Amino acid sequence: xxxxxxxxxxxxxxxxxxxxxxxxxxxxxxxxxxxxxxxxxxxxxxxxxxxxxxxxxxxxxxxxxxxxxxxxxxxxxxxxxxxxxxxxxxxxxxxxxxxxxxxxxxxxxxxxxxxxxxxxxxxxxxxxxxxxxxxxxxxxxxxxxxxxxxxxxxxxxxxxxxxxxxxxxxxxxxxxxxxxxxxxxxxxxxxxxxxxxxxxxxxxxxxxxxxxxxxxxxxxxxxxxxxxxxxxxxxxxxxxxxxxxxxxxxxxxxxxxxxxxxxxxxxxxxxxxxxxxxxxxxxxxxxxxxxxxxxxxxxxxxxxxxxxxxxxxxxxxxxxxxxxxxxxxxxxxxxxxxxxxxxxxxxxxxxxxxxxxxxxxxxxxxxxxxxxxxxxxxxxxxxxxxxxxxxxxxxxxxxxxxxxxxxxxxxxxxxxxxxxxxxxxxxxxxxxxxxxxxxxxxxxxxxxxxxxxxxxxxxxxxxxxxxxxxxxxxxxxxxxxxxxxxxxxxxxxxxxxxxxxxxxxxxxxxx
Numbered sequence: 001x002x003x004x005x006x007x008x009x010x011x012x013x014x015x016x017x018x019x020x021x022x023x024x025x026x027x028x029x030x031x032x033x034x035x036x037x038x039x040x041x042x043x044x045x046x047x048x049x050x051x052x053x054x055x056x057x058x059x060x061x062x063x064x065x066x067x068x069x070x071x072x073x074x075x076x077x078x079x080x081x082x083x084x085x086x087x088x089x090x091x092x093x094x095x096x097x098x099x100x101x102x103x104x105x106x107x108x109x110x111x112x113x114x115x116x117x118x119x120x121x122x123x124x125x126x127x128x129x130x131x132x133x134x135x136x137x138x139x140x141x142x143x144x145x146x147x148x149x150x151x152x153x154x155x156x157x158x159x160x161x162x163x164x165x166x167x168x169x170x171x172x173x174x175x176x177x178x179x180x181x182x183x184x185x186x187x188x189x190x191x192x193x194x195x196x197x198x199x200x201x202x203x204x205x206x207x208x209x210x211x212x213x214x215x216x217x218x219x220x221x222x223x224x225x226x227x228x229x230x231x232x233x234x235x236x237x238x239x240x241x242x243x244x245x246x247x248x249x250x251x252x253x254x255x256x257x258x259x260x261x262x263x264x265x266x267x268x269x270x271x272x273x274x275x276x277x278x279x280x281x282x283x284x285x286x287x288x289x290x291x292x293x294x295x296x297x298x299x300x301x302x303x304x305x306x307x308x309x310x311x312x313x314x315x316x317x318x319x320x321x322x323x324x325x326x327x328x329x330x331x332x333x334x335x336x337x338x339x340x341x342x343x344x345x346x347x348x349x350x351x352x353x354x355x356x357x358x359x360x361x362x363x364x365x366x367x368x369x370x371x372x373x374x375x376x377x378x379x380x381x382x383x384x385x386x387x388x389x390x391x392x393x394x395x396x397x398x399x400x401x402x403x404x405x406x407x408x409x410x411x412x413x414x415x416x417x418x419x420x421x422x423x424x425x426x427x428x429x430x431x432x433x434x435x436x437x438x439x440x441x442x443x444x445x446x447x448x449x450x451x452x453x454x455x456x457x458x459x460x461x462x463x464x465x466x467x468x469x470x471x472x473x474x475x476x477x478x479x480x481x482x483x484x485x486x487x488x489x490x491x492x493x494x495x496x497x498x499x500x501x502x503x504x505x506x507x508x509x510x511x
Contacts, residue, residue, distance in 0.1 A: 056109050066120060067121045140361060444467065
C-alpha cells in the first residue's frame with residue numbers, strides 16, 4: 001500500500017466511522033447539485049415565475065450557511081454528532097421524496113431550507129469528526145471526504161437528466177419560442193439573477209406535464225442507505241436510545257496492545273478516567289466567539305483563523321462564481337460558443353474538481369497541506385492569467401476550465417488540515433473555515449453577477465483574477481502568522497493531563 005502501516009492501522013481501526021462520514025458527504029453532494037438542472041421543471045410544478053423560483057436557491061444556500069454555523073452545537077459528544085448526522089441524512093432522503101408533492105413555491109422554499117440546514121450540519125460535523133479521529137493524518141481522509149461530495153454532485157444531474165422536460169412543461173398557447181430556448185434558459189439560471197432571462201415568455205398557468213418527480217424519488221432511494229449506515233454506527237457504539245448499555249471500544253484488547261506505544265499506557269488509563277467531552281475548540285461558531293475562549297491567546301491565534309477563512313472565502317467563492325457564470329460568459333461575445341457546446345463547461349469544471357480530489361488522496365500523503373494549498377492558489381492565479389491572455393480562444397477556455405477545476409479541487413481539505421495543524425487542533429478552525437467558505441460561495445456569486453450585468457462578460461475573468469490574487473495574498477499572510485504562532489513546549493505537552501485525551505496518540509475512535 002502507498003501509505004505506511006501506522007496510517008493503515010489507524011484506518012482499519014476506524015474503518016466503519018470513516019466510511020460512514022464519507023457516505024454522509026455523498027448525501028451532501030447529491031443534494032447540492034440537483035437544483036440547477038431541475039429548476040425549470042420545479043417552476044412548472046409550482047406554476048411560478050423565473051424570479052420567484054430562483055429564490056429557492058437562496059433558501060437552500062442561506063440555510064446551508066446557517067447549518068454550518070450551528071453544526072458545532074452537536075459536536076459536544078460523539079452521540080450528539082452521530083444523532084445529528086442520522087437526522088440530517090434522513091432529512092435529505094425525506095426532502096427528495098417530498099419535493100414532488102410541493103405545488104407551491106413557498107412550500108418548496110421551506111423544504112429546501114430544511115435541506116440546507118441538514119447539509120450545513122453534515123458539512124461541519126463530518127469535517128470535525130475526521131479531523132478529531134486522524135488529526136495530523138487527516139489530510140488524506142479529508143481529501144477522500146470531499147471526493148464523495150464531487151461524486152454525489154456529478155451523479156444527481158445524471159439521474160435527473162432523462163426526466164427533464166424537452167419542451168415547456170406547462171402547456172399553454174404561444175409557448176413555442178420559449179420552449180425552443182429551454183436548454184439555454186436552464187443553463188443560464190442563477191440565484192437572484194433571472195433578469196437576463198426576463199424577455200422569455202414562460203407561461204405560469206396551464207396543464208403541467210413533467211416527469212421530474214421520478215428523478216427525486218430515485219435520489220431518495222439512492223440516499224436511503226446513508227442514514228441506515230449512520231444508524232448502524234450508532235447501534236454499534238450503543239448510542240441508540242433504549243439500547244445505550246455499557247459501551248465497548250472499537251479496538252480489541254490484542255490490537256490495542258500491538259498498536260499502543262509503551263509510553264502511552266499511563267496516558268490511556270488517564271484517558272479512561274476522564275469524562276467523555278468534546279474536543280477543545282471544536283464548537284459552533286457562536287460558542288467559539290465567547291470571550292472566555294480568548295483569554296491568554298495571542299493575536300496570531302485570531303490571525304490564523306481569519307486568514308485561513310479568507311483563503312477559503314476566495315477559493316470556494318471562485319468555485320461558485322465560475323461554475324455559475326462560465327456558461328453565460330461562453331455564449332456571449334467575443335467567444336459566442338454554441339449553447340449546446342457551452343453547456344459542457346460546467347460539467348467539465350465539476351468533473352475535473354472530482355478527478356482532482358481523487359488524485360489528491362495519494363498525493364496528500366506525500367505532500368504537506370501547506371505545499372498543496374500553495375500549489376492550489378498559484379495554479380488558480382496562473383490559470384486566470386492565461387484565460388485573460390487567450391480570452392478569444394474557445395479551446396483554451398475548455399483547457400482553462402479543466403485546469404481551474406484541478407487546482408481548486410483540493411483547496412478546502414488541504415487548507416482545513418493545514419490550519420488545524422497550526423492550531424494543534426485546539427482552535428475553532430473547522431467551524432470558522434466552513435463558515436467562511438459558505439459565505440464566500442454565496443457572496444462572490446452575487447457580486448460577480450452584479451458586475452457582469454453592469455460591466456459586461458469580460459469582467460467575469462477579471463473578477464476571477466482579482467479573487468485569485470487575494471487568495472494568494474491571504475495565503476502568504478497565513479504562512480507569515482504560522483511562523484509567528486507560538487509552538488507548544490515539549491516538556492509541558494508531555495506533562496499535560498489533556499494529552500491523554502488526544503486521539504492521535506492511540507488512533508482510537510473515542511467518545
